Amino acid sequence: MELIDQSATRQDSTPQQVSYTIEIDPAKCVNCSLCVAFCPVEVFTEATATPQVAHPELCWGCETCAGQCPQGAIKVTATGGADPFSNREKAAPLPAERHELFAEWATTLKDILRLRWEPVAISLIPAGDPLPDVPIPAERLRYCQSLMAARRGRRLMLPANRHACPDGTSILGLTAMPAKLASGELYILFHKLDSIEAAQRMVHERPHLKPRTIDATVVTPLADAAAEPQVVAVFAQPEQIMWLCMSASYYTGHRFDFHASGYNAQCVETTLIPYTTGEPNISFGCYGCRASSDIGDDLMFMGIPVDLMPTVVRGLTELGKKAIPQSRAKIYLPPM
Numbered sequence: 283m284e285l286i287d288q289s290a291t292r293q294d295s296t297p298q299q300v301s302y303t304i305e306i307d308p309a310k311c312v313n314c315s316l317c318v319a320f321c322p323v324e325v326f327t328e329a330t331a332t333p334q335v336a337h338p339e340l341c342w343g344c345e346t347c348a349g350q351c352p353q354g355a356i357k358v359t360a361t362g363g364a365d366p367f368s369n370r371e372k373a374a375p376l377p378a379e380r381h382e383l384f385a386e387w388a389t390t391l392k393d394i395l396r397l398r399w400e401p402v403a404i405s406l407i408p409a410g411d412p413l414p415d416v417p418i419p420a421e422r423l424r425y426c427q428s429l430m431a432a433r434r435g436r437r438l439m440l441p442a443n444r445h446a447c448p449d450g451t452s453i454l455g456l457t458a459m460p461a462k463l464a465s466g467e468l469y470i471l472f473h474k475l476d477s478i479e480a481a482q483r484m485v486h487e488r489p490h491l492k493p494r495t496i497d498a499t500v501v502t503p504l505a506d507a508a509a510e511p512q513v514v515a516v517f518a519q520p521e522q523i524m525w526l527c528m529s530a531s532y533y534t535g536h537r538f539d540f541h542a543s544g545y546n547a548q549c550v551e552t553t554l555i556p557y558t559t560g561e562p563n564i565s566f567g568c569y570g571c572r573a574s575s576d577i578g579d580d581l582m583f584m585g586i587p588v589d590l591m592p593t594v595v596r597g598l599t600e601l602g603k604k605a606i607p608q609s610r611a612k613i614y615l616p617p618m
C-alpha cells in the first residue's frame with residue numbers, strides 16, 4: 283500500500299473549481315482562534331488580533347471551522363461549483379444483462395436479509411476514464427453522506443469539487459492529503475487520539491489511493507447501477523451482517539480478519555479495504571460519518587468486493603432456505 287505523499291502542498295490538496303465565501307461575524311467572535319487551528323487547509327490567518335479569511339480559494343467547504351466555532355460566528359457559503367467534466371467523454375450505458383444481474387442481487391439481499399436500506403453500488407472512476415450518466419449534485423457532500431443518500435435511492439457522482447471531507451477525498455485518491463491531516467495534527471485537536479505518535483500511526487496504517495488517480499466517486503442503489511461497481515455496500519444490523527459473513531464463507535469456511543478502527547469508516551473500511559484486498563470488510567462507522575449523516579445507532583456496514591458478490595448471493599440463498607428462518611424463529615430458545 284502506498285504511503286501518503288507527505289510533500290503535498292496546499293495547492294496539491296485543493297479541489298479544482300471550488301468557490302466558497304467564509305464570513306466571520308465580528309460581533310460574535312471572541313478571538314479564540316479555534317477556526318485557525320481546525321481548518322485543514324489554512325484558509326485563515328492570525329496576522330491580526332481577530333482571525334481573518336486570507337485564502338478563501340483554498341476552502342473545501344467542509345464547515346469544520348463553523349462546527350468548531352463556540353460562538354456560531356462563521357458562515358460558509360458555496361458560491362460556485364463548475365462541472366469539471368463538461369467536455370468529458372460519456373461511458374456507454376451498462377448492458378441490460380448487467381442491470382438485471384445487479385437488480386437480482388439487490389432483491390436477493392433485501393428479501394432474505396429483510397434489509398431496510400438499498401445495497402449501494404460504489405464505483406471509483408479512474409482518472410481520464412469515460413464517465414457514467416449520473417448526476418453531479420449542486421451541493422457538496424461528504425463521501426459518507428453520499429453513501430447514506432444512495433441507500434435511500436439517490437444516484438450521485440462526486441468529483442473532487444463536490445466532496446466536502448478532505449480526509450475521505452484524499453484517501454479515495456481524488457486529491458493529495460492536506461498537510462494537517464497527513465501529519466496527524468488535526469486528529470489531536472479533535473481529541474480522537476492520545477498523542478501525535480498515535481495519530482501518525484493511525485494515518486500510516488490506513489490504506490489510501492495515490493493522489494489524483496480517481497476522478498470521481500459514483501454511488502447508486504445497486505439495482506440502479508450506472509457503472510460497473512468495484513464494491514457493494516450494505517447498511518444493516520449486526521444479525522444481518524452476520525449472515526453476509528456466513529454467505530461469503532459458505533463454500534470455503536474462510537474466516538475473515540476485519541480491518542475496523544472507528545476512523546474513516548466509509549472511505550477506508552467500507553470501500554477501500556474491499557477494493558484493495560478483494561476481501562469483504564465490516565465497519566462500525568466512525569465519529570465523522572455518525573456526526574454527519576442519519577445513520578441509526580443500531581446499524582453497521584459491510585463492503586463486499588463485487589467479484590465476491592456471486593458467491594455471497596448463492597451462499598445467502600442457501601442459508602435462506604433453512605438456517606436463517608430457523609435462527610430467526612429462535613428454535614433453541616429455552617423455556618423462560
Ligand code: SF4
Nearest residue numbers: 311312314315317351
Ligand atoms: S472559532 Fe469563532 S470565535 Fe473563535 S476565533 Fe474563530 S470565528 Fe472567532
Ligand code: SF4
Nearest residue numbers: 321341342344345347
Ligand atoms: S469550510 Fe473547511 S476548508 Fe473552508 S475555511 Fe472552514 S474549515 Fe477551512
